[in-house]
Amino acid sequence: MGAVALAGGSLLAGAAAAAGVLASDTERMVNYWTRAEVASSDGSAAVVEVIDWDFGNQFDKHGIFRFIPDLPDTTPVTVESPDAPDQKQVGTEVRNGRSYLFIKIGDPATTVSGTRRYRIDYPLPGVVRGSTLDWEPVGDQWPVDIENAEVHLLTPFEVGDPRCFIGTRTSRRDCDVEEPEAGHLVVHVDFVPKGQGVSLEGTVGDALATLPAVPQPPGPPDDPGTGFLPPAGTAALASLAAGVPAALLVRRAGRERIAPGGEADVAFAEGPPHVSEIRVDAAELARMATTEFAPPSGVSPPQGGIVLREDVKPEHKVAWLIQAAIDGAIDLDDTDRTTTITRTGRPGTPEEEDVLDMAFGGRSTVSLGS
Secondary structure, rough: HHHHHHHHHHHHHHHHHHHHHHHHHHOOOEEEEEHHHHHHHOOEEEEEEEEEEEEOOOOOOOOOEEEEOOOOOOOOOOOOOOOOOEEEEEEEEEEEEEEEEEEEEEOOOOOOEEEEEEEEEEEOOOEOOOEEEEEEOOOOOOOOOOEEEEEEOOEEEEEEEEEEEHHHHHOOEEOOOOOEEEOOOEEEOOOOOOOEEEEEEEEEEEOOOOOOOOOOOOOOOOOOOOOOHHHHHHHHHHHHHHHHHHHHHHHHHHEEEEEOOOOHHHHHOOOOOOOOEEEHHHHHHOOOOOOOOOOOOOOOHHHHHHHOOOOOOOOHHHHHHHHHHHHHOOOOOOOOOEEEEEEEOOOHHHHHHHHHHHHHOOOOOOEEEO
């Protein structure tokens, strides 16, 4: 029994650890890398987004959604993934009064979990309007946190007064902008909360004689995650290792307190255990059990039989009648072929009186079987 309890406890501990891992390993974006190459002619840009999305231990996800503001559904969009279904559905949707190009990526018939990579390519007009540069590289419609964002903006001209902002459209704060070479702006943000975005602004300067080098996306994350089974198994093994000595100590201490002495001393001890009591476990207590030929004090024979059989049998009813006769509440007469019972007028126990009142229904004699 102790081994079963110990194994059950270890399984429960492992299940609890698995539930903890499931709860803690939430869906998030591990990395977001994007690059925009501005054309010199019309101010549009060719945008590349590389997204490393960790679905955590969710088992009902099919892919991701991307909302790009102010683009029509006729925008040519390319989606690729080396390790996940990359089918796409494109449409438009108005959110909070603003129109968005809506891209649904994934296969409705296939679920995904763990960390998966997606690449999205699309043209973005209006990055440069006159002498103003304005780009929203990280949108504010992502439903998850972004743990790391890296932004590259490439222009064929010098950028004056480059500025970076992070936050919402109504509340934003500054972020740092690096310029490793003319026409190349870089922004690194360690954490972007869901519902917030990143924007880049500046002014158009002199044209460059040489275009900046084009950076390439980084490789996929080194650690795709272990899932919930390894940590849950580790937790279960740790619980088992800790539970073995604990179970032995509990078994040694026991849960039953008895009076000292032999079986008879224990059986006939009265009152609460004394100061000199001893503690035994269930197995030791079972070995001290003795056979009794009468039910415990306060328990009648029919009650003892019902408890023993866990059911009311005909013999229990007969024993009840005999007990009522012994108590003097009724007389039994079986001199004829039919046994009759008669109220004596003497009170029995309250329980007997209640049953006999219903059985006799105002009569003084009842024939059994009638």
